[in-house]
Amino acid sequence: MIRFAAGRLTSLVISLIVASIVIFAVIEVIPGDPAAFMLGVNARPDTIAALRAEMGLDQPVIQRYFAWVAGMLQGDFGTSWTYKTPVSDLIADRIWVSLPLAIYALALSTLIAFPAGIYAASRRGGAGDTAIMGATQLGVAIPNFWFAMILVLIFAINLRWFSAGGFPGWDNPFQAIKSLTLPAIALALPQAAILARVMRSSLLDMLGEDFIRTARAKGLTQRQALWRHAVRNALIPVLTIIGLQFSFLLAGGIIIEQVFFLPGLGRLIFQSISARDLIVVESVVMLLVFVVIVVNFLVDLAYAAVDPRLRTKS
């Protein structure tokens, strides 16, 4: 287990290093002179010079890269050119919207998908199965941001159960969660549809395995065999999808934030793109990629917890 974790940790670190190089290259090397790029064609030379100095552009690329990484490791993401505040402060404000939203959506998606998938598999070919599969077919096809608009139309504008957007802050946790609920549902349902389908087909694969027949021969009912033997084995492919989905929820959150006017990383990044504030874009992208890579690492560990073959494979 330790060996397995150490191996995964190594590849986590390598992935992070390569990802940071890619991001750095795209943002700071490809544009040629990022300072001139950020300030546009009409900028005064002394402004450009000031930005160049602040970004350390007079130093060699390699040195700048290491300075950037070293800064991030100490929590220093540089200073935003447009906001004139440290990027870490900007992120710290926004991440408490984006991250809870992604986690909220993932929890909802899993809570809906698992029972639906298991139920559908255990009633294969029945009315319940057909209904769930029909619903997931729609869920998979629906664009989440459009679904979000429909939710706003129904629950905020017509029924007035929720506000149409905005975020009151975490001072009032109940209000905060309430304002994240419609966005989370909009994000979660399409993902839940995918997850339920994967859960169902994975379970059906397992139900065809020899060890299920062995379990039936021991006197387990079909349902007992499903719960005790199929579900845990079926989790292995499902976990992969959950890991991948987290990155989609985080990224998808950026879009949904636009629909609900949530002050999250999405807003920050779009404002930065239009302001050409590359320092902010670079840091936020690195942060998103960091979270995705860490989550995939955790999924790998979860694999090992579910599957003993990974723990002891020599």
Next chain:
Amino acid sequence: MSRNLIIGAALTTLFIALAAISFLWTPYDIETLDIPGKLQTPNAAHLLGTDHFGRDILSMIMMGARTSIAVALVAVGIGMGLGIPLGLLAAARHGSLLDELIMRGNDLVFAFPSLVIAILITAVFGASAVNAIIAIGIFNIPVFARLTRGAALPLWERDFILAARVCGKSAARISIEHILPNITNLMIVQGTIQFSLGILAEAALSYIGLGAQPPTASWGRMLADAQTLVSIAPHTALVPGFAILLMVLGLNLMGDGLRDWLDPRIRVVRT
């Protein structure tokens, strides 16, 4: 042929036909604005109503179908064109450093959701439909590479591959002669699914302004424009939304139907 396949193929054909017809004819010119005739609900003159500039929504849907299909198709093409050879190569050199590099590279790309790639490209090069194609296309590469490798590896264990090796055939030749024909069905089915995901991704990128730019019509942009109008003119949001939904639904149904028809054991990946 299943019901799924028929319904799916019909829906898909409908949208492809709309896109094709738009090259020759649309009910109205979408570049002419008609402010007095704005926000009409569906009527005889404008079957699907008009938007906030008075443009005919049906015409825009037809032009938007063109954008969606073109972006998604090229993106799937990029994914297949690069992903399948990479997957075949990794499988042929299973266990080698090359295999490891390809798979690690795939993992790395998976850490960059297509939206993040689009953000990076847009930040440096500005927004355009080409960005959307590149962003979605790059993300499709590892999907096909993994799937190809995963399907090819068990085939490499089969005796008929060993027989081909005994006959002195090279790994490249075996990949093309023996592996490729046996994974074609899987690729067709997955390609359909990726096509539908491409439609969704293009709509999302256009919606947040990272995809097609005006005056190019795009379903995602139509929805972005409709967002503030949704309470006064719901049809401006409903029509493009249903267009996306039906097109994606059609492709998914077709994918499932094709799978049942070609080989029910095929497992597609959807994320």
Next chain:
Amino acid sequence: MSLLAIKALSVSIGDAAILHDIDLDMRAGEIVAITGESGSGKSMTALAVMGLLPRGAKAKGQIILDGHDILQTPEPALCKIRGKTVGMVFQEPMTALNPVQTIGAQVAETILIHEKTTKAEANKRAAAMLERVGLKVPPSRYPHELSGGQRQRVVIAMAIALRPKLLIADEPTTALDVTTQARILELLRGLVREFGMGLLIITHDLAVVAEIADKIVVMQKGRVVEVGATQDLLTNMQHPYTKALFAASSHLVQLPVHTGSVQLLSAKHITRDYPLPRKTLLGPRPTFRALDDVSFYIDHGERVGLVGESGSGKSTLTRAILGLEDVQSGEITLDGAPVFTGKKPNLAVRRKMQVVFQDPYSSFNPRHRVDRLITEPFHLLETPPTGQARTDAIAKALTDVGLSPDDAGKYIHEFSGGQRQRIAIARALIIEPELIIFDEAVSALDVSVRAQVLDLIADLCRKRPLAYLFISHDLSVVRTVTDRVLVMQAGKIVEQGETETVLTQPKHPYTQALIAAAPQLPQLKQAV
């Protein structure tokens, strides 16, 4: 009263009738063997007794097990019978166990499902049962840590944890090596004696049947064709199918006499190591020695057998001979030229060798037609025949193996397993190689088909001198189709010599153990 009484059992799936009017009767403490070839319905009969017929199967008749009619018993009550009154052991031990649960938990589950007892108590009994079946590993192990034979013991422990009155074993030893098979059969026999339970064993292997059963049921195409006490049935077979079956099992072929001694293939001091994953993060990679100083030769026109159990290095040796993989040390030459030439194969050497594999279902690309399949070796020729010459070559190859030239346009799925092996032989012969490697080439076939394929091989030897290496775990087959035999164990050739001599007067203890473990068909004069 009988323990199990099957009366007029018929099973159909859709329009296809699978079983017709099966009658069977067995008592407690009795070992009954159902035998027959694939498609005879023997496994379906077992599943019917368990009440585990596949979805959509319709059964008529009666299956009275310990006083209950299984076909009339509702599913919840059946669940109470399964595992408690009747247990079942399956063919494939590698997949029969849940990979994510410990073996102890899986055995304990049988107890917990049927009895109100504590987990600790169930675990204790499970551990005792695992010990009883001769498993020497702790119950906390996971299935993937066990060998096939050990896993089969776990499956048996699960099936007998509650001392059922009837144990059904469906091909319980087919996936195992002969020495393991002998031990598992011994275990089953001991359990029957100790628990006084009935054992219904399903197997295609007549030697196993003859050795273990008190009573034999012979099935063919869903019908019982003959039933009898083992001794009576073996000495006095009535049904022609029974006679044909036994005749085919001990089928002998007449090989033309091999003369001359010009060396064709020579292997000298071959060693092949495979790297294993690292044990520590940065330490050196340990290696596994698959071939250890292996030396042998094959003369032109000579038929050599290679026997050994799984993991003995047979497949590694095959790959090395075929020049597909390099070896660490030693040299393999064919007519004096090395078989392995790095990335670029030496076609002149390769065209002297061909191979026939075990599994007729994975030997062919399902997307190609027969003509393309069997002409694949033409790739080895400098000027492959085209046009009429190609058509003629295909026709000749197919005719030679007893198929029709018209079969060239068909796809492989249109052929039976035996026909596929003929096509595999046609593919091997089409470029008239000097040496053919038969890699367990008849092991997957039913006995009657196997006999035909063996006849075909003998026939081909009569037409032109053909040298081959016949790899098999089945000593009786090796005995009839080879001149000389090599015995492999753990990467080493432990004994080699004239086939007849080695098999009748084995010198090495391993050869002796192999021969002792192989179940023997009694010599049956009237069977022919």
